[in-house]
Amino acid sequence: DQQVKQNSPSLSVQEGRISILNCDYTNSMFDYFLWYKKYPAEGPTFLISISSIKDKNEDGRFTVFLNKSAKHLSLHIVPSQPGDSAVYFCAASEAGEIIFGKGTRLHILP
Amino acid sequence: SQTIHQWPATLVQPVGSPLSLECTVEGTSNPNLYWYRQAAGRGLQLLFYSVGIGQISSEVPQNLSASRPQDRQFILSSKKLLLSDSGFYLCAWSLGGSYNEQFFGPGTRLTVL
Numbered sequence: 001d002q003q004v005k006q007n008s009p010s011l012s013v014q015e016g017r018i019s020i021l022n023c024d025y026t027n028s029m030f031d032y033f034l035w036y037k038k039y040p041a042e043g044p045t046f047l048i049s050i051s052s053i054k055d056k057n058e059d060g061r062f063t064v065f066l067n068k069s070a071k072h073l074s075l076h077i078v079p080s081q082p083g084d085s086a087v088y089f090c091a092a093s094e095a096g097e098i099i100f101g102k103g104t105r106l107h108i109l110p
Numbered sequence: 111s112q113t114i115h116q117w118p119a120t121l122v123q124p125v126g127s128p129l130s131l132e133c134t135v136e137g138t139s140n141p142n143l144y145w146y147r148q149a150a151g152r153g154l155q156l157l158f159y160s161v162g163i164g165q166i167s168s169e170v171p172q173n174l175s176a177s178r179p180q181d182r183q184f185i186l187s188s189k190k191l192l193l194s195d196s197g198f199y200l201c202a203w204s205l206g207g208s209y210n211e212q213f214f215g216p217g218t219r220l221t222v223l
Binding site: 034044100 | 146153154198200211212213215216219
């Protein structure tokens with residue numbers, strides 16, 4: 001059973017608008033959450049993270065929101081840019097062990 | 111600064127042939143090391159992780175094995191490749207202890223024919 005779920009395999013967003021990527025998890029013991037971005041034929045790169053003691057973390061155009069009661073986190077990208085087109089992996093960690101979701105492919109439309 | 115290297119970048123191998131993928135990390139000591147596989151539509155699957163030389167933990171039963179002969183070297187191997195071993199293999203490292211961020215290498219695209 002998947003502990004980290006990204007239910008949208010793909011998402012298309014107009015350039016300049018907000019991109020919202022969603023992630024759900026089942027394990028209430030997860031204490032740290034991360035988002036990675038991956039271009040084709042490259043390794044994922046770390047984007048932003050959030051500790052379970054927070055509900056929001058912002059870094060430039062990227063904001064991650066955590067709703068512990070709903071076991072849900074989301075990544076907001078605003079404004080969306082062409083270079084944001086990539087696969088985004090949500091990941092959750094318990095005691096340092098990281099579990100990844102299957103990823104969401106984001107297409108930024110011109 | 112820390113860097114992680116993987117080679118080869120791409121590999122085409124026949125079924126039944128052996129495999130050896132190498133990963134090395136520079137600029138840090140005693141890192142945790144990981145091997146992941148990204149197969150089509152299946153996200154990132156953790157295959158092995160290591161917290162020290164000679165210490166290997168396997169996450170899923172499979173046709174592959176891993177070894178860590180040196181502190182910053184992690185090797186993924188197989189004696190006989192299967193068609194299902196095709197995929198994109200990623201090595202990653204993290205600091206030990208409670209640090210959570212993992213940093214990935216460029217990956218190896220393996221095609222088994």
